[in-house]
Amino acid sequence: MLSITQGSATPVWRNWGGTQSAAPSLVVTPHDTAELVEVITRARSDGRTVKPAGAGHSFSGIGVPGDILVDLSAMRGLIEADADRSRVTLRGGTHLFEIPELLAPHRLAMANLGDVDRQTITGATSTGTHGTGLRFGGISTQVVGATIVTGTGAVRTIGEDDPDLPAVALGLGALGVVVDLTLACVPAFYMRAEELPVSADDAIDGFLERVHAHDHHEFYWFPHTNCALAKTNTRLGPIAEVSGPGRVRRWIDDELLSNKLYHGMCEIGRRIPSAVPTIAQVAGRALSARTYTDTSTRVFISSRTVRFREMEYAVELDAIPDVLHEIRTMIDRRRYRVSFPIEVRAAAADDLMLSTASGGARGYVAVHRYHRDNPADAAAYFADVEAIMVEHRGRPHWGKMHTRDAEYLRGVYPRFDEFLSVRDRFDPDRMFTNPYLDRVLGPTAV
Numbered sequence: 001m002l003s004i005t006q007g008s009a010t011p012v013w014r015n016w017g018g019t020q021s022a023a024p025s026l027v028v029t030p031h032d033t034a035e036l037v038e039v040i041t042r043a044r045s046d047g048r049t050v051k052p053a054g055a056g057h058s059f060s061g062i063g064v065p066g067d068i069l070v071d072l073s074a075m076r077g078l079i080e081a082d083a084d085r086s087r088v089t090l091r092g093g094t095h096l097f098e099i100p101e102l103l104a105p106h107r108l109a110m111a112n113l114g115d116v117d118r119q120t121i122t123g124a125t126s127t128g129t130h131g132t133g134l135r136f137g138g139i140s141t142q143v144v145g146a147t148i149v150t151g152t153g154a155v156r157t158i159g160e161d162d163p164d165l166p167a168v169a170l171g172l173g174a175l176g177v178v179v180d181l182t183l184a185c186v187p188a189f190y191m192r193a194e195e196l197p198v199s200a201d202d203a204i205d206g207f208l209e210r211v212h213a214h215d216h217h218e219f220y221w222f223p224h225t226n227c228a229l230a231k232t233n234t235r236l237g238p239i240a241e242v243s244g245p246g247r248v249r250r251w252i253d254d255e256l257l258s259n260k261l262y263h264g265m266c267e268i269g270r271r272i273p274s275a276v277p278t279i280a281q282v283a284g285r286a287l288s289a290r291t292y293t294d295t296s297t298r299v300f301i302s303s304r305t306v307r308f309r310e311m312e313y314a315v316e317l318d319a320i321p322d323v324l325h326e327i328r329t330m331i332d333r334r335r336y337r338v339s340f341p342i343e344v345r346a347a348a349a350d351d352l353m354l355s356t357a358s359g360g361a362r363g364y365v366a367v368h369r370y371h372r373d374n375p376a377d378a379a380a381y382f383a384d385v386e387a388i389m390v391e392h393r394g395r396p397h398w399g400k401m402h403t404r405d406a407e408y409l410r411g412v413y414p415r416f417d418e419f420l421s422v423r424d425r426f427d428p429d430r431m432f433t434n435p436y437l438d439r440v441l442g443p444t445a446v
């Protein structure tokens with residue numbers, strides 16, 4: 001039965017990065033599509049807005065609820081798997097971390113992933129979550145079908161050839177509530193990971209060559225230093241021997257050094273900003289090489305327990321070295337003290353209407369600030385980075401911090417107006433809007 005929480009019992013909604021919070025008047029937890037249709041139909045006749053909740057891992061205001069928050073925690077799991085065609089259909093509320101176990105009996109895996117697996121599959125696809133690798137698109141490119149309840153209460157089944165799929169597969173939560181998604185998977189595979197400390201000069205200037213040469217390449221550069229960590233993953237077959245540091249060693253590297261010790265360093269940097277360059281030098285010099293082989297998911301996914309705020313822009317792939325040199329100069333000139341590394345990745349071209357890689361391969365530059373850093377200083381840093389990205393006609397990640405509006409976005413997305421016309425059909429009354437979507441898509445029909 002539909003579960004409803006309202007009034008003072010309704011919990012305050014907050015996102016992971018602590019950048020957004022809201023108090024919806026109602027939280028509903030539907031168990032199936034029929035209950036969801038009932039919620040949407042009633043909300044429509046009452047003139048209330050509806051927001052499907054993911055895992056709250058977006059930094060931007062995209063997930064902020066208004067009147068009614070739809071909690072999809074009772075709509076999780078595998079609906080069906082077709083191992084011969086490598087396809088699976090998952091309920092919309094399924095978290096990424098639940099998927100490997102659901103796919104294992106069918107010997108399937110997701111083709112590519114981002115850094116973490118706390119998100120829901122529909123939250124991740126709705127914002128264009130991506131990993132790295134020039135032969136691989138973001139997670140939304142794996143979507144080959146969906147069922148969505150639109151703002152009119154209609155249940156639409158969208159197949160692979162449906163002209164609305166390129167909108168629904170990456171819909172910003174603006175088109176309706178996605179109740180299930182069908183993904184094109186790949187046979188389960190192992191990967192060999194190589195992490196190598198390199199100079200920042202080498203990482204930046206060698207990025208284009210490395211990203212073309214390897215399945216998955218990314219690097220982290222520590223501002224104020226010439227230190228970077230290059231990560232390269234090579235896809236292996238369905239069977240490989242797990243090798244490299246054992247569980248204890250990986251716990252020491254990933255949890256103790258990468259998270260716990262790093263947290264302490266961020267705290268010192270927050271209290272004594274002038275110490276940040278020295279801390280960054282120490283952290284940069286402590287980077288060490290390691291190689292290991294494991295299942296694809298264990299290699300793709302890291303644990304992130306130090307909270308931060310993030311802005312990420314996609315730019316033309318070839319512009320990446322220039323963008324990074326400009327950011328480096330800007331950080332020095334403006335004397336920012338940045339304790340978080342800058343992450344650089346790439347993704348294959350796709351044809352999804354609002355994908356950051358729509359129409360051409362893209363490089364990605366993500367900048368972060370520790371969540372307890374001085375807010376005004378962090379905002380000024382993000383603004384200066386954003387100005388560089390905008391000069392390069394960059395496309396902001398929909399789930400990360402940015403200040404772009406519909407006018408700018410129409411200029412960098414050739415299929416922007418096509419998406420708006422799908423929105424007019426799917427959500428004519430703007431039931432799924434919120435202030436963020438009003439800003440990036442515009443509040444009214446074109």
Ligand SMILES: Cc1cc2nc3c(=O)[nH]c(=O)nc-3n(C[C@H](O)[C@H](O)[C@H](O)COP(=O)(O)OP(=O)(O)OC[C@H]3O[C@@H](n4cnc5c(N)ncnc54)[C@H](O)[C@@H]3O)c2cc1C
Nearest residue numbers: 054055056057058114115119120123126129130173178399
């Ligand atoms: C620690 C951390 C690491 C990250 N790493 C990466 C990374 O490697 N690569 C990357 O690209 N991004 C990354 N991100 C960003 C993150 O992947 C995206 O912001 C993602 O959208 C978060 O998913 P979520 O489930 O938390 O969705 P939320 O943030 O809760 O929601 C996002 C949007 O999806 C909508 N939505 C959710 N469920 C549904 C549904 N069933 N139907 C329709 N709309 C729905 C929401 O309404 C909202 O509009 C990271 C974020 C964090 C905090």
